[in-house]
Amino acid sequence: MTAIAGYTLGQDSVPRAPIRWQEFEELEQSVALGEEDLRYLRLAGEILLPRVEELLDVWYGFVGSHPHLLAAFVRKEDGKPDERYLAAVRRRFGRWVEDTCAARFDQAWLDYQFEIGRRHHRSGKNRTDGVAAAEHVPLRHLVALIAPIVLTVRPFLAQSGRPAEEVDKMHAAWTKAVVLQVALWTWPYTRPEDF
Numbered sequence: 001m002t003a004i005a006g007y008t009l010g011q012d013s014v015p016r017a018p019i020r021w022q023e024f025e026e027l028e029q030s031v032a033l034g035e036e037d038l039r040y041l042r043l044a045g046e047i048l049l050p051r052v053e054e055l056l057d058v059w060y061g062f063v064g065s066h067p068h069l070l071a072a073f074v075r076k077e078d079g080k081p082d083e084r085y086l087a088a089v090r091r092r093f094g095r096w097v098e099d100t101c102a103a104r105f106d107q108a109w110l111d112y113q114f115e116i117g118r119r120h121h122r123s124g125k126n127r128t129d130g131v132a133a134a135e136h137v138p139l140r141h142l143v144a145l146i147a148p149i150v151l152t153v154r155p156f157l158a159q160s161g162r163p164a165e166e167v168d169k170m171h172a173a174w175t176k177a178v179v180l181q182v183a184l185w186t187w188p189y190t191r192p193e194d195f
């Protein structure tokens with residue numbers, strides 16, 4: 001396995017999450033994520049991981065077909081999408097699918113969520129890949145993209161041939177895990193007392 005450039009989950013370079021563990025547990029409760037969801041996330045991983053490149057094609061196709069989204073990957077210098085940046089992020093995005101399905105929701109995972117939040121925000125965007133692209137991903141689009149990221153996964157789960165009830169449960173677990181993460185990623189966009 002080759003290392004994924006810029007992927008730093010579990011490394012000392014990732015600052016500790018700025019919230020207390022109890023606050024994280026309360027957030028888990030708010031998305032109603034429980035033990036059963038963890039089992040269904042693992043099952044979803046078995047289906048999604050062998051097809052992760054297809055899934056990334058769908059997501060990258062979606063972003064690429066909307067200029068206001070692709071703008072996040074556009075170089076300031078010449079106004080063109082930075083292919084190297086897109087490719088580097090794609091590898092970490094693939095790993096994120098794996099991490100989401102395998103998540104144990106431990107401290108290292110929690111710390112990395114704040115890192116991903118910073119990487120979308122002007123306080124950390126572009127630094128990981130040393131690029132000079134758009135400075136910031138707007139919060140409203142971070143939240144809005146939850147819809148396609150959640151809905152586009154369903155056909156993949158359904159095509160596994162698993163019983164409908166299991167597909168529903170995998171999809172629910174995936175939805176909860178994505179919403180939980182994006183909730184954490186909003187940190188740099190808010191004042192601490194508003195978070």
Ligand code: HEM
Pocket residue numbers: 006007008063068069070071072073089092093096116119120124125126127128129137141142143144145146147149178182
């Ligand atoms: C539900 C919403 C979203 C999810 C799940 C998501 C997921 C991810 C993941 C997993 C990464 C890589 C994290 C890492 O470095 O390990 C990433 C990076 C990135 N995403 Fe998103 N993202 C979302 C919304 C958006 C939106 C709306 C845009 C704007 C088009 C966007 C643009 C980017 C960019 C430019 C990077 C690279 C940031 C950098 O390190 O410079 N993302 N995203």
